Amino acid sequence: MSREFLLAFVLALGLAAPALAQAPDAAQLAAGQALFDQNCSVCHLSTGAGGVHLGSAVSADLRAPGLEQTYKQSDDLLRRAILHARDQDDEPLDMPMPAWAGRLTTAQVDDIIAYLKTLKS
Numbered sequence: 001m002s003r004e005f006l007l008a009f010v011l012a013l014g015l016a017a018p019a020l021a022q023a024p025d026a027a028q029l030a031a032g033q034a035l036f037d038q039n040c041s042v043c044h045l046s047t048g049a050g051g052v053h054l055g056s057a058v059s060a061d062l063r064a065p066g067l068e069q070t071y072k073q074s075d076d077l078l079r080r081a082i083l084h085a086r087d088q089d090d091e092p093l094d095m096p097m098p099a100w101a102g103r104l105t106t107a108q109v110d111d112i113i114a115y116l117k118t119l120k121s
């Protein structure tokens with residue numbers, strides 16, 4: 001391998017890395033959509049719009065930009081909401097919103113979060 005080629009390769013990697021870190025790739029979005037359809041759409045609808053009455057609770061609208069505004073643009077808080085059913089202020093979310101820890105991995109939850117950001121209200 002020539003030194004020029006190596007240099008070009010390293011440069012290209014350096015240019016591509018920030019873009020990769022920002023934009024979820026198609027595989028992540030597809031995985032997130034499949035997980036959402038399987039686990040979440042029964043209560044939040046396949047559009048993510050929610051509004052379904054479940055006992056005394058109403059399922060939340062999970063679409064952008066409302067959800068991210070509620071959760072202060074923080075993926076950490078969103079992850080906690082899904083894994084542990086705690087709201088943005090660490091109060092328990094209403095039943096029957098499940099805590100998904102033990103059923104979904106953090107990586108799977110991140111795939112779902114990436115997908116939710118593509119659902120616009």
Ligand code: HEC
Pocket residue numbers: 035036039040041042043044054057058059060061062067070078081082087088092093094095096097098100112
């Ligand atoms: C059995 C019904 C049910 C299922 C299944 C369910 N949810 Fe929920 N979810 C709810 C209800 C009801 C609420 C509203 C709770 C509240 O307002 O305190 C909610 C709230 C939420 C919230 C908080 C939204 C906010 O505005 O505070 C998030 C995030 C969420 N759900 C994500 C998910 C994800 C992701 C899945 C699938 C992995 C899922 N939910 C599956 C019923 C469900």
